[in-house]
Amino acid sequence: MSSIRINPFPMPDLLSALENLQQEQSTATLEMGTGSTINKPSDDPAGAAQLTLVNAASSQIDSYQQSIGSINSQLSTADSTLSSVVTVLQRAISLGVQGANGTLSDTDRSAIVDELSGIQSQLVSLANASYQGQYLFAGTAETQPFVVDPNAASGVSYKGNTGTNFVTIGNGYQVQVNVPGSQIFNGTGADVFQGIHDLIGALNANSGVPDAVTEVTNAYNYVTAQRVFYGNAMNQVQTQQTFLGIEKVSLSQQDNTVAGADMATVASQVTSDATAINATLDAIGSMPRTSLFDYLK
Amino acid sequence: MSTLFGTMSIATGALGAEQGALDATTNNVANVNTPGYSRLQPVLVENDPITMGSVTYGAGVSLEKLQSLRDPILQTRIQEETQQQGQLNAFVTAMQQAQVQFTTSSGDIGTEIANFFSSLSQLSTDPTSLASRQGVLTAAGNMATAFNNTANTLTQQRSSLDLQVSQDVSQVNVLTSQIASLNNQISQMQGVNQDASALVDQRDVLIGQLSSLIDVSTIQSDNGLTLTTSNGTALVVGGQSFALSTQTNASGMQDIYSQGSDITSKIASGELAGLLQVRDQTIPGLLSNLDTLAAGLANNLNTANALGYTLVQQPNGTLQAGGNLFVAPPASGQGAASTMAVAITDPSLIAASSDATASGSNGNVANLSAVQTQAVANGQTPTDYYSNIVYAAGNDVSNGSAELNSSQLILNQLQDQRGSISGVSLDEEASNMVQYQRAFDAAAQVVTTINDMLYTVINMGTLTG
Numbered sequence: 001m002s003s004i005r006i007n008p009f010p011m012p013d014l015l016s017a018l019e020n021l022q023q024e025q026s027t028a029t030l031e032m033g034t035g036s037t038i039n040k041p042s043d044d045p046a047g048a049a050q051l052t053l054v055n056a057a058s059s060q061i062d063s064y065q066q067s068i069g070s071i072n073s074q075l076s077t078a079d080s081t082l083s084s085v086v087t088v089l090q091r092a093i094s095l096g097v098q099g100a101n102g103t104l105s106d107t108d109r110s111a112i113v114d115e116l117s118g119i120q121s122q123l124v125s126l127a128n129a130s131y132q133g134q135y136l137f138a139g140t141a142e143t144q145p146f147v148v149d150p151n152a153a154s155g156v157s158y159k160g161n162t163g164t165n166f167v168t169i170g171n172g173y174q175v176q177v178n179v180p181g182s183q184i185f186n187g188t189g190a191d192v193f194q195g196i197h198d199l200i201g202a203l204n205a206n207s208g209v210p211d212a213v214t215e216v217t218n219a220y221n222y223v224t225a226q227r228v229f230y231g232n233a234m235n236q237v238q239t240q241q242t243f244l245g246i247e248k249v250s251l252s253q254q255d256n257t258v259a260g261a262d263m264a265t266v267a268s269q270v271t272s273d274a275t276a277i278n279a280t281l282d283a284i285g286s287m288p289r290t291s292l293f294d295y296l297k
Numbered sequence: 298m299s300t301l302f303g304t305m306s307i308a309t310g311a312l313g314a315e316q317g318a319l320d321a322t323t324n325n326v327a328n329v330n331t332p333g334y335s336r337l338q339p340v341l342v343e344n345d346p347i348t349m350g351s352v353t354y355g356a357g358v359s360l361e362k363l364q365s366l367r368d369p370i371l372q373t374r375i376q377e378e379t380q381q382q383g384q385l386n387a388f389v390t391a392m393q394q395a396q397v398q399f400t401t402s403s404g405d406i407g408t409e410i411a412n413f414f415s416s417l418s419q420l421s422t423d424p425t426s427l428a429s430r431q432g433v434l435t436a437a438g439n440m441a442t443a444f445n446n447t448a449n450t451l452t453q454q455r456s457s458l459d460l461q462v463s464q465d466v467s468q469v470n471v472l473t474s475q476i477a478s479l480n481n482q483i484s485q486m487q488g489v490n491q492d493a494s495a496l497v498d499q500r501d502v503l504i505g506q507l508s509s510l511i512d513v514s515t516i517q518s519d520n521g522l523t524l525t526t527s528n529g530t531a532l533v534v535g536g537q538s539f540a541l542s543t544q545t546n547a548s549g550m551q552d553i554y555s556q557g558s559d560i561t562s563k564i565a566s567g568e569l570a571g572l573l574q575v576r577d578q579t580i581p582g583l584l585s586n587l588d589t590l591a592a593g594l595a596n597n598l599n600t601a602n603a604l605g606y607t608l609v610q611q612p613n614g615t616l617q618a619g620g621n622l623f624v625a626p627p628a629s630g631q632g633a634a635s636t637m638a639v640a641i642t643d644p645s646l647i648a649a650s651s652d653a654t655a656s657g658s659n660g661n662v663a664n665l666s667a668v669q670t671q672a673v674a675n676g677q678t679p680t681d682y683y684s685n686i687v688y689a690a691g692n693d694v695s696n697g698s699a700e701l702n703s704s705q706l707i708l709n710q711l712q713d714q715r716g717s718i719s720g721v722s723l724d725e726e727a728s729n730m731v732q733y734q735r736a737f738d739a740a741a742q743v744v745t746t747i748n749d750m751l752y753t754v755i756n757m758g759t760l761t762g
Contacts, residue, residue, distance in 0.1 A: 005718070006717055007720055008716060008723070012709065012712060017605075020702075039400070041396045041400060041690050041692075042392075042694030048688065049684040056410070056613070058409045062728075063415035066415075066422075067421065074422070130684065139657075140655035140657040140658035141654075141655050141657055142655070142656045142657045163655050163657070165421075165660070168666060171670075257587040291723035293726075
């Protein structure tokens with residue numbers, strides 16, 4: 001015979017082509033369902049590895065954002081507490097200025113002293129403020145930081161420590177979250193409790209009142225200066241919050257670039273696979289069911 | 298001149314030859330769907346002519362034999378490709394199961410590592426909170442469980458591959474003994490010049506099955522067929538088969554032996570090679586990487602925890618230093634992933650503080666968190682190292698699948714080629730049948746004519762008398 005003899009059984013070829021198409025279609029359908037082109041590592045080994053890294057980075061950003069959320073509340077509680085301290089000290093200064101007036105009667109001065117004693121306890125309670133059970137101004141100690149103590153020169157002694165805590169809110173980015181109470185309230189020559197204590201003493205003795213007022217004013221200035229720390233810290237974490245938001249978007253874009261299924265492409269893949277499957281089935285169906293034998297009569 | 302009887306015998310010879318040719322067609326049609334069947338072709342030869350005086354007369358036709366159409370070289374190529382395919386198929390199937398462990402999910406190792414470090418982040422904002430501390434312990438437990446589950450699943454898979462190895466070895470033994478007995482029958486038939494093509498076809502089918510299991514080389518010699526593995530281990534020599542056996546090795550897996558020598562590492566292709574590759578190399582490789590990572594994480598986190606102080610106050614008023622957060626991994630690292638476990642149940646034992654006198658300090662959380670960016674395994678961070686494991690698992694499957702596809706394609710082409718030589722075409726058989734039938738009819742007609750002529754000759758005397 002001169003012509004090339006062909007394989008009289010093309011069926012296995014067609015079946016294997018059909019199998020491949022069906023597999024392709026099922027992959028495309030899965031991609032459409034999950035919206036991801038990587039549904040198992042072998043779909044794109046390098047992409048799957050990159051996805052692991054992107055996911056880890058993204059979950060890290062989530063945790064930075066959570067940390068920022070909780071330290072932000074902590075910082076703003078501390079800040080508003082100090083704002084109250086400042087207001088109270090302002091009142092103490094004006095009371096002191098009032099008391100320095102020589103024309104005041106003893107009764108008037110004693111009324112002022114009463115109010116100042118109230119202010120003193122108010123300040124102690126503000127300095128012992130806490131957030132979710134944690135003292136804000138105890139350094140890293142867990143004890144109540146300021147205790148009324150008749151033996152202390154200022155009438156109040158500090159039981160906290162000078163420790164500070166840092167919280168990580170970005171890769172290699174740590175922010176200090178507290179200032180020890182001693183640093184805020186016990187400034188050298190600007191001690192809040194010493195100032196009030198001395199002012200009360202001066203008013204009772206009716207002497208040296210202006211000096212005591214200066215002392216309280218120094219304390220006022222000092223606390224105001226320390227308060228700036230909290231303002232700055234809140235600014236810092238808010239800026240970082242914004243940055244992390246952007247970072248998160250960029251990571252999800254990266255995620256999408258690595259594994260995002262392009263719906264239009266996938267959908268048309270599913271359709272074209274279906275067409276090819278039908279065509280193959282047609283080819284199988286239209287394979288001659290008759291042979292020359294049927295025509296021999 | 299020739300005789301009428303001579304002519305008659307030419308015609309009857311032709312009848313026999315055409316009938317024999319028709320036999321071939323019948324057998325071909327009957328076996329149209331028989332796997333491995335090679336079509337028969339009648340070999341018709343002219344008989345030696347007879348010379349009488351100056352005239353040479355033809356002596357008709359004989360059916361010399363029915364020849365089976367096969368291409369031994371193609372058959373060998375098919376066997377080789379079948380072996381390749383068997384290996385790739387076993388490898389890809391096994392690794393597809395293994396890679397499931399490394400698919401990003403809510404509980405895979407990568408996710409649990411990230412969750413653990415997130416829980417530390419939470420702790421840093423509220424270091425004395427027992428809830429945050431419990432959160433860290435839970436996340437640590439989940440991370441350990443992810444390692445345990447992944448390692449255990451891989452180990453189980455290894456055992457089931459081992460079982461498959463034993464089953465394949467028995468299957469190989471069944472096939473080789475069948476092939477040996479066919480060899481015997483074939484050489485006996487050939488010894489008395491009988492056609493053994495039916496048995497040869499059967500043997501080819503069995504060799505094909507054997508090829509999908511193990512690497513087989515065939516050597517055809519005068520005294521029959523010899524089958525060996527590619528490294529020369531005899532499987533079948535003529536009528537004798539050599540059974541493979543298995544023995545449990547030190548790691549509890551079955552090694553394959555042939556006549557007393559270990560050939561496990563010498564099996565180069567076929568399903569057995571694929572199974573052995575995953576069982577002895579790929580899965581142990583993945584397990585050892587997981588062990589390295591688990592041990593690195595546990596050791597570094599333990600070291601970091603020991604740098605800080607717990608919430609527990611000692612009699613002297615200072616805080617107790619941190620101990621192991623995780624059970625210390627085995628020194629060799631082997632089994633670290635499957636045995637990874639949290640060493641403490643009391644959340645206050647997490648050493649968050651860096652100040653022995655202040656439980657509210659979070660200074661040591663930074664040391665614990667730093668492990669995330671430390672080189673814990675092979676100079677890589679935990680996440681980087683893990684992502685490489687994911688890559689390796691995915692890449693094995695992806696490469697294997699690509700090779701499997703191309704091997705399938707080659708095999709299809711070879712089968713096509715085989716089909717074009719050996720396959721039965723019904724159209725061709727029908728046309729052959731018509732041809733042989735017509736020839737038979739014609740020969741029969743010749744016989745009738747000669748018969749008439751003989752009648753004429755026999756009655757010649759009567760006519761003249």
